[in-house]
Amino acid sequence: DAKTTQPNSMESNEEEPVHLPCNHSTISGTDYIHWYRQLPSQGPEYVIHGLTSNVNNRMASLAIAEDRKSSTLILHRATLRDAAVYYCSGGQTGANNLFFGTGTRLTVIP
């Protein structure tokens, strides 16, 4: 089974950068790394994904370690609306790699 591990919770001050880590112990060469977030009482929503290179989009940046065993989601300036549970996925060899871990609950402090 896919194995991703994340810290249970993190805190950040508003307007400061946040680095959310994820370890992908069983990732293979063809598995994409995905990040999603879930706001209270909503379904998860896509944040970013990548394979080997670092990726940027309007929501966040994704830094992928050279051996791909870990990744970091970077929110450049945390806002109160970024308070959510963040899930990473990556590490299932085969047809499907959307196995998620238990996620990191991000608290943003005003």
Added chain:
Amino acid sequence: NAGVTQTPKFQVLKTGQSMTLQCAQDMNHNSMYWYRQDPGMGLRLIYYSASEGTTDKGEVPNGYNVSRSTTEDFPLRLLSAAPSQTSVYFCASSEMDGYTEAFFGQGTRLTVV
């Protein structure tokens, strides 16, 4: 564009009853997924389908069944409901299994008494 639609939003079942959770997507996506979410357990994959006509078990398939007879629909059947199946269920779809972003529905909150 509706995206991924799940029905019903809420459901209460008695132990032993059966029911089907509906999931439909209008994005012509090949891959579809069912997850359950329990407090402290994150998202756990129940079943997935890489394309119409194919299904595979995920992490926690026991007590559930699925079919994928059309591209749009991926119903999840509870064969004989148990209190342990009380959970929030999410359906998702993606254009290409694992390679593209997934879109999630708003969830079905199921309580089995």
